[in-house]
Amino acid sequence: MAESYDCIVLGVGGFGSSTVYHLAKRDLRVLGIDQFPLAHDRGSSHGDTRIIRKAYFEHPAYVPLLQRAYQLWDEVQSEYADLTANSAEHLLLNRCGVFSAGPHNGIVVNGIRQAAKQHALAYEDISASDAKDRFPGYQIPEGFDIVFESEAGYLHVERCVSAFGQLAQQHGATLKTNEQVIGWSSTSNAVEVKTDNDTYHADSLIITAGAWSDQILDRLNLPLTVLRKVLLWHQTADRSFDVDAGRGGFFFDMPYGRFYGFPCLDGRTVKLAEHSGGETVHDPLNLDRSLKPSDTANVRKFLSEVMPNLDIEPSRHVVCMYTMTPDENFIIDRHPEFANVCYGAGFSGHGFKFTSSIGEALADIATTGSSALPIEFLSPRRFLQA
Ligand SMILES: Cc1cc2nc3c(=O)[nH]c(=O)nc-3n(C[C@H](O)[C@H](O)[C@H](O)COP(=O)(O)OP(=O)(O)OC[C@H]3O[C@@H](n4cnc5c(N)ncnc54)[C@H](O)[C@@H]3O)c2cc1C
Structure with a gap:
């Protein structure tokens, strides 16, 4: 019988790699699955660099998430430096202004x-x-x-994804790359994820599928x-x-x-x-x-x-x-039908700087049902109220 996990993360790009890292740091049995290799160039997290800024003109409600993101980038950078033992290679964030x-x-x-x-x-x-x-x-x-x-600057995008993935593995996570998820299902306390290679089971599922989110979450009709x-x-x-x-x-x-x-x-x-x-x-x-x-x-x-x-x-x-998304703000929520499934989607071309803190928030939701980070303004319910 195949090993069962505490949590499966579907999509190990920008947000998924961070989420796998946060879950693995909590000593959970975590599996990350991606259709491409780690830090690939076929999704939304490639091209050398991403801007990071804190005084966020898009919406001031993002600032607390950015303050936490900066703290976590520093922590990940120092953990990654220990792993690589190479000062040039471990730089993730440059606060160049x-x-x-x-x-x-x-x-x-x-x-x-x-x-x-x-x-x-x-x-x-x-x-x-x-x-x-x-x-x-x-x-x-x-x-x-x-x-x-x-305080603004840039992140080395592929290096960040790679750092999250490597550190997650060091903390015990399993990554299955070059495996495409072809379906998933959930009951109240178990999920099953089928890939083109195998079938995996876990207590909970986090979906961070980037540009493929509306295919994986098709029943939600998200406005993406x-x-x-x-x-x-x-x-x-x-x-x-x-x-x-x-x-x-x-x-x-x-x-x-x-x-x-x-x-x-x-x-x-x-x-x-x-x-x-x-x-x-x-x-x-x-x-x-x-x-x-x-x-x-x-x-x-x-x-x-x-x-x-x-x-x-x-x-x-x-x-x-x-x-x-229509208002260019992210969507983070638990699945309305399955309490043990949550997702992050619609990062609207400005998400990468948040991967460190939103990965933490997704890990919180999957393990405790909610997060202390202020993410309520990112609920998809705002589209129903409009
Ligand atoms: C050109 C460009 C410039 C940007 N500039 C900035 C910037 O300066 N600052 C900033 O903060 N943000 C920026 N962004 C936005 C930021 O890069 C994205 O919001 C972020 O990288 C999105 O991450 P993601 O995890 O949602 O997507 P991805 O990193 O693409 O991850 C999704 C993953 O899911 C996997 N997946 C999907 N479906 C399946 C399946 N069925 N089976 C297995 N795996 C699957 C994919 O292979 C992929 O690896 C920019 C984006 C782009 C494109």
Whole structure:
């Protein structure tokens, strides 16, 4: 008879890897299953880096989750350093700072100020003349407000997923990769998960299936839309963007879209992307990974206006997916029919920074039925009330 587990985590990407880690740290028998290898490039958690910010313009209710996320990133980073014994390889989070620029009193800059004031977070308003010295290499549009958050920075995304997976295994978790889940069922105290290779049993199930969430949770009819998103790397001879020179990330709220990017990490290229826009994806397994002219049109305009020292042609691109909800806030809940099944979905293109704390919250829900972390605002019941 196959081994039975306390908990199965379906999908070991960004959120699933963190959830497996938190469960394994609690000495539970945990199984994580993924259709691809750990830290793969076929879902939503790849492309080298992800921005992390705390003064959250999207909604101040995220700030407590971010405060916990930062604490946990530091803990995981130190645990991972012990595992790798290699200082260069273990860096998960770099607090290099991020500046945001947008129209005077616009949603982004004002949202940052409001979240910072409400939660007593440090941030700076930067004048246009100071910005020329502090952020060389950018032509910031006239009249834009500029705010800087020194605690913000970036995470090495694949390394984080890999760290969670490796540490989880060190704490006793079992990972089955390259196995696709083809069905699951639940009774009040047991779940059965069938893959294309085997059948597994556990007391509870956590579903963190990213762009595949609406297929795995089809009976819930969650309001999810998957978008195709492109990350671009542009070469530059301008050393103003180098992380080694103390430079950080950026976020621009332009009239034709929102753009964000990272400092130059390799001495040659700057990675950036358009946060807005994106084509609907109907089959995440058959995502078009080629670079199309429509992928770069807005970025070209942005580069020519704001970052003219970057090559206009990208030297590299990567295609990824956002799983959007109508209000762009996440969905975290217990399954309405099965108390021993819970899920996290719809991370709407800004979830990765939260994987450390939301993985903890999902582990709490699976083991105790609820979490002390303030996640009520992420309940799907908000869509029923609307
Ligand atoms: C281009 C881009 C840029 C982004 N930038 C940022 C940023 O700067 N900051 C930020 O915080 N967030 C950012 N995000 C968002 C963030 O990366 C995502 O919210 C997060 O990575 C989603 O993680 P996930 O676990 O939901 O999905 P995934 O990491 O894709 O994990 C889902 C997993 O489920 C597995 N799975 C699904 N179905 C099955 C099945 N049937 N059987 C087995 N396994 C299955 C998949 O293989 C996958 O591994 C960005 C996203 C993209 C695409």
